Amino acid sequence: MGILGRRAILAGTGAFAIGRARAAGEFRYKFASNVPLTHPLNVRAQQAADRIRTESGGALDIQVFPNNQLGADTDVLSQLRSGAVEFFTLSGLILSTLVPVASINGIGFAFTDYDAVWRAMDGELGALIRGEIARGNQIVAMERIWDNGFRHMTTSTKPIRGPEDLQGFKMRVPVSPLWTSMFKAFGASPISINAAEMYSALQTRIADGQENPLAAIWNTKIYEVQKYLALSGHMWDGYWFLANRRAWQALPAELRTLAARHLDQSALDQRADLATLNTSLATVLQAKGMAFNEVDKDAFREALRRAGFYQEWRSKYGEQNWAVLERAAGGTLP
Numbered sequence: 172m173g174i175l176g177r178r179a180i181l182a183g184t185g186a187f188a189i190g191r192a193r194a195a196g197e198f199r200y201k202f203a204s205n206v207p208l209t210h211p212l213n214v215r216a217q218q219a220a221d222r223i224r225t226e227s228g229g230a231l232d233i234q235v236f237p238n239n240q241l242g243a244d245t246d247v248l249s250q251l252r253s254g255a256v257e258f259f260t261l262s263g264l265i266l267s268t269l270v271p272v273a274s275i276n277g278i279g280f281a282f283t284d285y286d287a288v289w290r291a292m293d294g295e296l297g298a299l300i301r302g303e304i305a306r307g308n309q310i311v312a313m314e315r316i317w318d319n320g321f322r323h324m325t326t327s328t329k330p331i332r333g334p335e336d337l338q339g340f341k342m343r344v345p346v347s348p349l350w351t352s353m354f355k356a357f358g359a360s361p362i363s364i365n366a367a368e369m370y371s372a373l374q375t376r377i378a379d380g381q382e383n384p385l386a387a388i389w390n391t392k393i394y395e396v397q398k399y400l401a402l403s404g405h406m407w408d409g410y411w412f413l414a415n416r417r418a419w420q421a422l423p424a425e426l427r428t429l430a431a432r433h434l435d436q437s438a439l440d441q442r443a444d445l446a447t448l449n450t451s452l453a454t455v456l457q458a459k460g461m462a463f464n465e466v467d468k469d470a471f472r473e474a475l476r477r478a479g480f481y482q483e484w485r486s487k488y489g490e491q492n493w494a495v496l497e498r499a500a501g502g503t504l505p
């Protein structure tokens with residue numbers, strides 16, 4: 172019996188119709204990420220992969236490669252574009268080396284809380300970025316962005332309370348023009364290093380500090396090589412769930428729909444996981460020996476303003492995109 176006949180008979184038998192009409196393992200796709208298997212990003216990606224495999228009768232089999240196993244972020248981005256890797260979660264700020272507007276949500280102090288973040292990223296701002304990602308870059312982004320978090324600064328040598336403590340300070344930042352620009356504007360000496368080499372860079376004192384959300388600081392064991400944590404919340408950063416366009420379009424429509432549904436559901440579940448971790452991890456990290464302090468956020472924002480940071484990026488993104496950010500953030504930026 173031909174495929175059409177079999178599929179016609181199976182029509183109406185529900186989810187399993189997809190799988191039975193197709194050979195198990197017809198599509199074996201790789202998913203790469205830069206955090207350990209324990210991070211909710213991978214826990215929820217694995218859960219989506221399991222659901223997709225089961226409900227497709229094994230037709231779409233997504234294998235999870237955590238912890239930079241397939242390479243550092245900037246390498247895996249190339250692999251994603253060429254199709255050597257089919258799925259990849261990447262910070263919009265790093266993706267901005269390819270899609271400039273993708274860093275816009277990382278503008279310093281643009282968002283005050285998660286309500287504003289999700290309203291923006293599930294709304295007009297997220298749609299703007301996804302549209303640009305899809306425009307001629309061999310990649311597409313799923314609808315829901317996954318949480319990385321509000322980023323806080325950690326250091327090994329001294330606490331950071333205001334911009335004066337950052338002058339000339341060797342800060343590891345991810346590979347992205349926005350990060351470099353922002354930490355220069357604070358007065359620091361930023362060093363671009365992929366997440367894959369972050370731990371060893373801090374251990375060997377190539378850098379004396381770094382900045383990451385609590386969940387990443389916990390999962391990558393940064394607390395082992397850093398002492399102080401300044402609750403700066405200086406920007407919000409998220410992971411776009413990206414697919415190689417050719418691989419994505421090679422999936423039959425019903426498999427694509429199934430995959431998108433479970434990946435987007437896992438994004439929402441992962442956001443909820445991090446919301447819980449955000450409240451519990453402060454205690455956990457302090458028990459590991461980290462000393463927490465609050466910062467003067469206004470002083471940091473003022474340092475960015477004085478350095479011309481907002482002006483510079485406003486002109487880089489253009490007035491129209493900047494207006495979308497301002498609307499999304501619910502106010503005017505400096």
Ligand code: X2X
Binds near residue numbers: 319345384387408
């Ligand atoms: O590289 C980092 O610092 C990380 C893990 O937060 C990102 O993916 C941007």
